[in-house]
Amino acid sequence: MLTEERYQFIRHRLAAEGKVLAGELASRFGVSEDTVRRDLRELAKAGQLRRVYGGAVAPAPFAAATISERARHAPEEKLRLAKAAVDMLRSGQALFIDGGTTNEAIARAIPRDIELTVATNSLGVASALADLPLVELIALGGRYVRDLGTCVGGxxxxxxxxLGADMFFLGSCGLDASRGVTAFDSAEAEVKRAMARNSAGIVIAVTNDKLATAAPYRVAAPEAISHLVVDKTAPPAILADFERLGAEIHFA
Known part of the structure; x- marks a missing residue:
């Protein structure tokens, strides 16, 4: 099989399944794993995939998009995810909610009659919660990054x-069962990791286009996810990987 034919197959497999394994590709192509790794390296240089241990996954979408640009993407799906996510809330809980347009939708979906303590570094989340009478809102300051819509830094x-939280609603740029939760910005990833360390459970509500993708900075291992909220059209094979790692799947 010619090099370009291998590239085309890899691109098609990533589009269909979100990931490829070097060993399986080597067997299918009748070449060595070194050859496959070289193929993956070249495709990664071209921005067409992101390499992970044992293979590769699709690159996470919206790498250069601002939060206002991301807000225009899949608003109906995010609204469904938000409604499913808030069903997990119980009065008296303490939450971390970090940045992201899906998390902003979750904040807007929180009922007015539930008592919560919410700490957030997101201006959009804080704005959505500001008028809820039973929410004690803790706005986490720092250096504000306009494109992210969040505060980061020391x-x-x-x-x-x-602080500590019962649940952390973690905004994910990329989510893959081998690489875990990933983010595009190193400073934002550091804040996410700190929130994860101080939380009893992690909840991720994610649109289908971010499943089986990866961004550069790792936030949390896949087995750290307690709850995964997805659209009912999410690929079952991808969800099965997370279920095996201990995540409870919630459908919107």
Whole structure:
């Protein structure tokens, strides 16, 4: 099989399944795993995949998009995810909710009659919660990054270190069963990791286009996810991987 034919097959497999394994590709192509790894390396250089241990996954979408641009993507799907996510809430809980347009939708979906303590570094989330009478809102300051819509840096990390949460609604740029939760920005990823360390459970509500994709900075291992909220059209094979790792799947 010619090199370009291998590239085309890899691109098609990523589009269909979200990931490829080097060993399986080597057997199918009748070449060595070194040859496959070289193929994956070249496709990664071209931005067509992201390499992970044992193979590759599709690159996470919206790498260069601002939060206002991302807000225009899949609003109906995010609304469904938000409604399913807030069904998990119980009065008296303490939450971390970090940035992202799906998390902003979750904040807007929180009922007015539930008592919560919510700490967030997201301006959009804070704005959505500001008028809820039973929510004690803790706005985490720091260096505000306009394109992300969040505060990051030392002041944010220091504030997170003083808090604990029953649940962390973690905004994910990419989500894959081998690489876990990933983010595009290193400073934002650091805040996410700090929130994860100080939380009893992690909840991720994610649109289908982010499943089986990866961004550059790792946030949390896949087995750290307690609850995964997805659209009912999410690929069963991808969800099965997360279920095996201990995540409870919730359909929107």
């Amino acid at each position: 002041d944010t990390l220091a504030a997170v270190a003083q």
